[in-house]
Amino acid sequence: MIPYEVEYVRAGSVQQALSVLAQNPDAKILAGGHTLLPMMKLRLARPALLVDIGRLPELRGIAVHQDAISIGSATTHAELEASAELKQLAPLFPLAASVIADPTVRNRGTIGGALVHADPSADWPAVVLAAGAEMEIVGEQGARRIPADEFFVGFMSSAVQPDEVLTRIHVPLPAATRVAYRKFRHPSSGYAVAAAAVAIDVVNDGYAWGRIGITGVAEAAFRATSAEALLEGNFTDIADKVDAIVDAAFVDVSPLEDNFADGAYRLALGRVMLKRALLEALEPRG
Ligand SMILES: Cc1cc2nc3c(=O)[nH]c(=O)nc-3n(C[C@H](O)[C@H](O)[C@H](O)COP(=O)(O)OP(=O)(O)OC[C@H]3O[C@@H](n4cnc5c(N)ncnc54)[C@H](O)[C@@H]3O)c2cc1C
Structure with a gap:
């Protein structure tokens, strides 16, 4: 099916994305688009405005700290699959990334998009649960952290509210080997x-x-x-x-x-x- 006409804005920062969401109740975050766009084509989702966060540097990449690895929510499945740091310090992540769909999906789809969408058949939810990860969620009122155990609240439903952005996934170190x-x-x-x-x-x-x-x-x-x-x-x-x-x-x-x-x-x-x-x-x- 052909997507309907929709407004599009590429956010320059998480803060800007949050203010666009606050002003537009019909807006939705767009990351890799590999779930949201097919849903729009099928008319299962009908946002009037897409707020693209997929290329925001502050949401991309993997940072190793002393007691945790912090993964930006817009990091793609392929980047997680290829990460040398993850292979060494948290090997469950590249293992799971390597069996998500196919290279096309892995090159565009993001860990954050998959977690927020909370498809009951998605791979990342099992991984963040087994890793004891925490999700950092930002809204106009500030940031909060939710343990993976409390993040998936039901069928295709996560703790992230429509006016919030999942920014980072924190994986405690040392991770199980x-x-x-x-x-x-x-x-x-x-x-x-x-x-x-x-x-x-x-x-x-x-x-x-x-x-x-x-x-x-x-x-x-x-x-x-x-x-x-x-x-x-x-x-x-x-x-x-x-x-x-x-x-x-x-x-x-x-x-x-x-x-x-x-x-x-x-x-x-x-x-x-x-x-x-x-x-x-x-x-x-x-
Ligand atoms: C053919 C095909 C096969 C697939 N196979 C698999 C598979 O084997 N395993 C698997 O796990 N997945 C699979 N997927 C899904 C894929 O991994 C998606 O990329 C992923 O589920 C969603 O990520 P995205 O970045 O594309 O999110 P998008 O489609 O951009 O967004 C998904 C939803 O999350 C919201 N969102 C996205 N990022 C954020 C954020 N940071 N903060 C707040 N809200 C956000 C959006 O508003 C939207 O509601 C497949 C998809 C396709 C098309």
């Missing part, structure tokens, strides 16, 4: 029918703990906290507990259903993806 991301791709879009992000940390005496993020299976990505409780303990015991951890992760989960995967199939895929991710995370990295 035993990580894995396993995804069953939808054969046409590449979105996750079911995917699991696992991050396990082992401290010197062999004590392990971890976080598990699941996407694709339910109406919003979620942290499998009951499964994480079973994961915690002696690292050498985890391999024996993998099946119990997988069982715990999907108790009480109401699965999504669509033409491609009914609920039972989706849950089964989620279990397989999580089991594979756990086993991969337990392997020593070469």
